[in-house]
Amino acid sequence: xxxxxxxxxxxxxxxxxxxxxxxxxxxxxxxxxxxxxxxxxxxxxxxxxxxxxxxxxxxxxxxxxxxxxxxxxxxxxxxxxxxxxxxxxxxxxxxxxxxxxxxxxxxxxxxxxxxxxxxxxxxxxxxxxxxxxxxxxxxxxxxxxxxxxxxxxxxxxxxxxxxxxxxxxxxxxxxxxxxxxxxxxxxxxxxxxxxxxxxxxxxxxxxxxxxxxxxxxxxxxxxxxxxxx
DNA sequence: AAATTACTCAACCGCGGGACT
DNA sequence: CAGTCCCGCGGTTGAGTAATT
Numbered sequence: 583x584x585x586x587x588x589x590x591x592x593x594x595x596x597x598x599x600x601x602x603x604x605x606x607x608x609x610x611x612x613x614x615x616x617x618x619x620x621x622x623x624x625x626x627x628x629x630x631x632x633x634x635x636x637x638x639x640x641x642x643x644x645x646x647x648x649x650x651x652x653x654x655x656x657x658x659x660x661x662x663x664x665x666x667x668x669x670x671x672x673x674x675x676x677x678x679x680x681x682x683x684x685x686x687x688x689x690x691x692x693x694x695x696x697x698x699x700x701x702x703x704x705x706x707x708x709x710x711x712x713x714x715x716x717x718x719x720x721x722x723x724x725x726x727x728x729x730x731x732x733x734x735x736x737x738x739x740x741x742x743x744x745x746x747x748x749x750x751x752x753x754x755x756x757x758x759x760x761x762x763x764x765x766x767x768x769x770x771x772x773x774x775x776x777x778x779x780x781x782x783x784x785x786x787x788x789x790x791x792x793x794x795x796x797x798x799x800x801x802x803x804x805x806x807x808x809x810x811x
Numbered sequence: 812a813a814a815t816t817a818c819t820c821a822a823c824c825g826c827g828g829g830a831c832t
Numbered sequence: 833c834a835g836t837c838c839c840g841c842g843g844t845t846g847a848g849t850a851a852t853t
Contacts (some may be wrong), residue, residue, distance in 0.1 A: 615838090617839080618837080632822075636821090670817080670841060670842085686821085691819095731813075
């Protein structure tokens with residue numbers, strides 16, 4: 583039996599353009615899947631997981647790059663409220679965006695926890711630990727955003743995001759049509775990743791139940807339907 | 812101008828689940 | 833049923849870069 587695990591021959595780290603070209607050519611010729619053999623057959627000295635990730639997050643057709651639009655930000659916030667950290671599910675609602683990109687965007691731009699408590703000077707040795715400090719604030723709390731982080735370029739964006747969030751809390755209508763079908767805007771979804779209404783709606787309805795049970799939102803929110811589905 | 816600090820995001824890791832034998 | 837393989841997910845890291853001192 584062959585040992586699984588670390589292969590010191592395998593290359594790690596950032597992909598070079600030449601490696602991208604090899605992987606892209608190989609996958610376009612042979613199709614996706616069986617990533618473990620890709621590195622051998624293509625000549626890439628990369629692990630299967632690395633190849634798969636590079637393809638999925640970067641080389642795959644129809645990947646959208648660049649900053650998130652306001653609509654995408656709004657959608658991420660809303661879906662995260664519903665689904666939590668189920669990034670692949672959230673990314674499935676954002677055409678051209680990957681779960682990794684959504685996760686990164688949330689952690690760096692939308693998650694207030696990651697930007698709180700940075701006012702003290704941290705030594706270089708500890709700087710990486712800073713992000714791991716537990717934070718008692720709930721996700722998306724706005725409690726501390728007025729007393730610091732007022733002097734960088736992201737301020738305007740944060741205000742936009744948080745105002746969207748406040749708007750969301752007022753406008754999201756949990757009595758609206760259940761999210762079981764995408765109705766007439768099917769073009770909203772991936773062409774190459776078909777929407778799966780049954781599984782998706784199970785997850786979403788589960789999220790609805792949780793919200794209903796834990797926070798009793800249905801009594802608090804009312805008004806017009808919003809644009810999730 | 813150089814050093815330090817902060818931030819971003821591509822990529823890695825470990826784990827769990829499904830398919831197959 | 834147990835073992836193995838493969839895939840996909842979410843958490844985390846750290847290199848590269850931008851901003852600040």
